[in-house]
Amino acid sequence: xxxxxxxQIAIADYDYPLPDERIARYPLPDRSSSKLLVYRGxxxxxxxxxxxxxxxxxxxxxxxxxxxxxxxxxxxxxxSGARIEIFCLDPSAPESYERSLSxxxxxxxxxxxxNAKRFRIDTSxxxxxxxxxxxxxxxxxxxxxxxxxxxxxxxxxxxxxxxELMGILPIPxxxxxxxxxxxxxxxxxxxxQREGSVAAPTAGLHFTPEVFAQLRERDxxxxxxxxxxxxxxxxxxxxxxxxGHEMHAELISVSRSALEHLxxxxxxxxxxxTTSVRTLESLYHLGVYLTExxxxxxxxxxxxxxxxxxxxxxxxxxxxxxxxxxxxxxHELTQLVFPTSIIIAPGYVYRVVxxxxxxxxxxxxxxxxxIAALIGEDxxxxxxxxxxxxxxxxxxGDSSLLMPY
Numbered sequence: 001x002x003x004x005x006x007x008q009i010a011i012a013d014y015d016y017p018l019p020d021e022r023i024a025r026y027p028l029p030d031r032s033s034s035k036l037l038v039y040r041g042x043x044x045x046x047x048x049x050x051x052x053x054x055x056x057x058x059x060x061x062x063x064x065x066x067x068x069x070x071x072x073x074x075x076x077x078x079x080s081g082a083r084i085e086i087f088c089l090d091p092s093a094p095e096s097y098e099r100s101l102s103x104x105x106x107x108x109x110x111x112x113x114x115n116a117k118r119f120r121i122d123t124s125x126x127x128x129x130x131x132x133x134x135x136x137x138x139x140x141x142x143x144x145x146x147x148x149x150x151x152x153x154x155x156x157x158x159x160x161x162x163x164e165l166m167g168i169l170p171i172p173x174x175x176x177x178x179x180x181x182x183x184x185x186x187x188x189x190x191x192x193q194r195e196g197s198v199a200a201p202t203a204g205l206h207f208t209p210e211v212f213a214q215l216r217e218r219d220x221x222x223x224x225x226x227x228x229x230x231x232x233x234x235x236x237x238x239x240x241x242x243x244g245h246e247m248h249a250e251l252i253s254v255s256r257s258a259l260e261h262l263x264x265x266x267x268x269x270x271x272x273x274t275t276s277v278r279t280l281e282s283l284y285h286l287g288v289y290l291t292e293x294x295x296x297x298x299x300x301x302x303x304x305x306x307x308x309x310x311x312x313x314x315x316x317x318x319x320x321x322x323x324x325x326x327x328x329x330x331h332e333l334t335q336l337v338f339p340t341s342i343i344i345a346p347g348y349v350y351r352v353v354x355x356x357x358x359x360x361x362x363x364x365x366x367x368x369x370x371i372a373a374l375i376g377e378d379x380x381x382x383x384x385x386x387x388x389x390x391x392x393x394x395x396x397g398d399s400s401l402l403m404p405y
Contacts, residue, residue, distance in 0.1 A: 005309075009369070011240065015364060024392035026182075034206050035391055050211055065201040067226050069192070070167070073085060073087050076125035102159070112231065113146070199230070227279045231248075247341040249339040253337045254279070256325065256333070286301060287323045298333065
């Protein structure tokens, strides 16, 4: 066990100067032409992202998050002209993203509400829409402090289709601009499949079909997992100590076949992005929990924020993932679905991930803590190098390949 107590970490220690002009507000025309900083065993070098297939260790297995960003921002106008913005975060009824987005009459979502004082509980807003399936009136009724019930009068439309018709793709607030038409393409990975995120897994934005073709030529396997990214990913740490920061829960979904491949690939796994990192490490800790609590039911599964730091017996990753596979077989599950609130900070011991591809993150962020947990105090050298060598930062910026060994 590490001697570091993550709850006593001062977020002020994870700061660096980020000039406004270094924030990339738009992506490069060619995704794979972005710069790539490689950190390998303490050494730093500079490349172009399309070089990634040649830079990965032989036998590497890339794990990517195939979640797709939904048009989660809805703008309604009251008869008075007041503008109400509803930001759909995650479904509450039905709780499944797939079932909620495919609903044809009604659904309920947990939401953030802009101008909430003009949209009281038990009042409704309406918007008349027109699309390829005819006219439809969408009703949004605020049923609780942070919950909105949606219903509509044309069952030919699913809720997902209504979001496509009316919704606005949410881009990070630090871009300090409105969503533009180009973002509908550039703020999605080329492999996005499963709808549910309200923020892109941005490390994946650099990949192109050509890069994946080069990976295949090098016999580098690519596996898909799903973590639906929540708006909490943008929430700054306001507490002085990390112990006072509450992590948001995000939903993970991993197939049995992907889990089998992961288990067979231990020691070679490179995660694409911090969301894939959180997914892979959460799988380990869920496996540890089920090793000790095999009677748990699928609906009870959850990885809590401080679970990795609570001590107890340490299991190797092969046993933990093997426990998950046995559990899935016992419960006849083809897909393992559970929420995670895991925080990865200095003091954390990585169990599944060998290295990661990731962008450059904000000061005072939990994502920066995750990087520091992997490469230690060298995160400062990496970020200083990136600042001194004109790297572009945050979601639309450049990327890095971090391998501590």
